[in-house]
Amino acid sequence: MKRETKTKTRETMKKGENKKKIFQVCLFAILFVSLFFIPNALAIGVSPGRKTIDYTEEMVGETIHCSFKVLNPSLKNTNVDLSVKGDLENSIILYENSLEIFSGQESVEVPYSIDLSRNSLNLKPGKNQAEILITENPSDDENAFSAVMSVATQIIINYPYPGKYIESSINIQESGKNETTKFSIPVINRGEEDIESLKAKINISNKNSSITQLESESISIKSMDREELDVGWIANVPMGVYQATIDLVYDDEIATYYKTFKVGEVNVEVFDIFTENFELGNIVTLKILVENEWNDILKEVYANLILYDESGEKIADIKTAPYDLEPLEEKRIPLHWDTTGVEQGKYTGKIRILSREGLSIEREIFAEINEYGIGIELESGGFVLEEETALNTGFLIVLVLALGGLAAWIIFKKFPRK
Template sequence: MQNASAAGISPGKITLNFFPETSQTIEYRITGYDDFAITNKECSFLEYNNDSEWLETGETRFTVTIRFPKTLPPGANNCGFMVMHGATDPEAPETARRGIGAVSQVGAVIQINVPLKGKYARISLHAENANKGEPVYFQIKAENLGEYDLNSLNARIEVADIEGKIIQRLVTEPFSIPKFGAAEVWKKMETTNFVPAKYKATAIVDYSGAGPAVAETAFLVGKMFVDFLGFEANATSGRINPITANIESWWGNPVENVYAEFKMQNGSGKYAGEFKTESADLEPWQKASLLGYWDATGLEPGNYTAGITLKYKGGKTETNGTIILHSPAEAKTEFPFSKAKDILSSPIFIIVLMLILLANILVWFMQKQGKAKGEKE
């Protein structure tokens, strides 16, 4: 007998388009079971063909047939089934399924797409960042989810700055989407006259339906610059405190040896120490966190000003911020229940709990089998 714990089914999920009062047969292959039953069918129009065949690859092949009814609700309809180990008869009652096989099963999902009433389209928009002077390419993916073909469509793209002011309008070439179909269109935009900054693009496709299809995306027109996004600090006087600086590259090429320098002053402007974070090499457009340590062993609680300089090969970024240095009494303490919460949410505890639950199910089932056997005798 094969190892049911290694069971799998292929395909695990498929998508079909709905054609009323037609049928479609789907072939499946299952591993890990040498006898099985098809159970828990989610739709009445799915039939198991009772044609299983063992293959030399160690798999078992079988087919099911979908017989589409006249109507189904518009949208995505899920239809599926479970394959349960331990019974060769697809109609076998639960008491006929043997031992551990009764709790060993794998499932398959069949998604049936039914057109929405009238005309209906859905789109997505994607754009990669680009350095100033390099083009930005907009990718629009469109799906036809309605009852009719959609012909002679155009996508309008509006590009706005962070204040919402539209600074560029574009129109794609015409395209069409058949029923159940999809289309992908591209539009190129030059950035020579753009100021390096963050921008938002909105794509609009009017298909004479209930309303236009709309999608948005954000992108960067970059320059050789590393942005300081902020820092994370929970600092206490009398201690050495970890400080994390969060950064983002605005450059479409690698940026080497990036690190942050913090120079600290108290509320009176008096020097209160300085430190450097670890360094990192950034990939294009990458966000990262840099860790450093501030020695506050001889400092009083209060607000401290941090003069922050990001240094990197090719430039630097300067900013400032405020770090609150708490007294030890104000420092957060860990309540007893927080440790218990950590234990209860740990992967090891969850695995042990699942094993105990499975053992209880097996004991219950074996007792039920023994009771049924005793009644027959």
Template sequence: MKNIKRVLFTLFFILIIAANVSAIGISPSKRTIDFQPNLETTLEYSAINNENKSKELEIYVKGGLEAFITPSETSLILQPNERKTFFVAIKLPSSIDKPGQNDNRVGVLEKEASSAQGETSIGSRVGVESLLFINIPYPGKYLALKLTINDAALGENLDFIIDIQNQGKEDLNSIRATIDIIGPEPNKEKITAVNTNEISLKTKEASQLRATLPSSSIGSGIYTAIATIYFDGETKQVEKEFRIGELTIEILDLSPNEIKKGETTTFNLTIQSIWNKRIDGIFYDLVINNDDIELLSDTSKTVSIEPWEKKVVSLVLDTSNLDIDNYRAKSTLYYSNKTTQKEINFNVEGIKISANFLLYAIIVAIILIFIILIFIVLRLRKVKRFEE
């Protein structure tokens, strides 16, 4: 009964939240403006009432530059399902010492309801906010960077895209990049490099640097691209990992290497996809041999694997009849008309006796022998007395 009440309460609470979330709105949800000394501008917003009853809303501003952001009014009354416009005035100073993206919010909030006696009722108030970012340029030369690389199938082209924005106060005359391709673990050596196009950017402008590399020139695997961007005598680096795949599933491990006699065993095959797409219909056969004689075999369940995913596929095998000995397990993985194999040696072992257990057993045996000897001595004495 308690569980039913708890579920009903949870559902009721979720419904209340869902209703509150959509009760009011603000548009647009986000704005971005670039700083200019002594900038004066006015932004238009809309407050939205999504319910079939009137609402009184408070308008507020918060953030690092809220002193320079003023709403045209502090409250609004909205009729059922009404959308009403209000304005926000921005008046920036001649300079601001905090460069970068400054986060501010313009919000609307339901006013607290008052009772007939003029008392304020206690309850939840619904509010929504619109993001207002003000980008303040960095002194001198400054680039914001983002490196994007597509994972590719072997044989496809790799596209390197560097999104750049001049967030400094100075124009940039020459911007280019060299992208070094670093090989996979464990060596992580430089394999090759590609150069991008060259561009120029005025302050606040954004553009892209691009380069292309045939994936067949480096082969499949997991690589790292390190892009060095050169701009007017300065440099900046950004790096990202990328993958070149082929339709292959690697077997990383097959375990266990030891099992206990008389027990059922779970064999675990650890696999990893080296492909950029999902692979379905994967399964494996497991064969147990001893001196090239097949003793046991079974087939796993069918599974799927996502791009570059590692997964453990388990198979339970009844090994209770195997004697204490050395055996060989051979797994054959089947997928997309391909196969991959992995073999291991494993041992079937009997009950292991620990050193502590052996010590206790010896002590108990000595005590028993001592007791038996005492019993024999006492018995002999009794017999001797009887004879006398």
């Protein structure tokens, strides 16, 4: 039996060693092959990466002269081929199809032209694109594993749509509660015609209903021009997620966009912590009053109480059961604490509010336990006594008022009006 066990152990060790060797061989192979490709990773580049032209009727028949640079970061001798592909292939004129770059040259400028004559163009409304490809040819002294490097510079001609046509995006600068949320709306008129009146109508809503409507000033925008609409809104609403519906009204047409945004951050506020009938040495129930300040439900929220004595030793680390908090809901979360072995004295610690969705909020607390009960002070400075003490204080107030009334009645009887 012992021999079988030893044999199995040796076999297991041997398999482990084999796996380790296979891993080492694979790692070495990857590193070996990468040595051939890494030198070529930064072999060539191109700048600029894009050339954009907004087409107008005044450009008909023109030839636009442009250029780009082929970058040589490795400063070595290299040869590249130049070619064109895409919608504008017949309109791009290259003056050479190959290029020699010499050692020490950081870059070489390459001229080209765009022929905008009607015979060469077959433009459609919107974006018309082409790419000039720059492909490096491996030299004779490079190994057979060398990668073929290719980069491209892009040419885009924006051709106007018939009539009036806009392109836009919605940028929202989020804010906290009662702060200004800013809507920035860039608009490009891609149509052949000028737009006399353009404005934004913004409806802000939550899940259930519309909250408010905003409207920008009205502006005009010429064909192929760009303008921007700006609207500000003071977010005097509960913190949470909201949706903006933006109608861009231009002359007799409307383009609608949607975007969600946040006001503030997810937050649960802790108001107080108290208990009733506190008895040191028993299991006591602390009631933690929290409020969900978010405008949506928070799933599986729980509290975690941590206390340290004056020497820094942790004497309590207790968690509650998880509870769902409805939007803007206040709830008392019960926390059960076994105080066996806990002594009278002063303690520091924290109350943490956590959830499965990543919520993490922390408040420092100070606690004092004496013969009369427990007092817990939040970092905000509010001191919360156990509920029994609060009731006794109320009883004393009522008693003082009753005695005052009794004294007034005795004086009235003893010294009646004449």
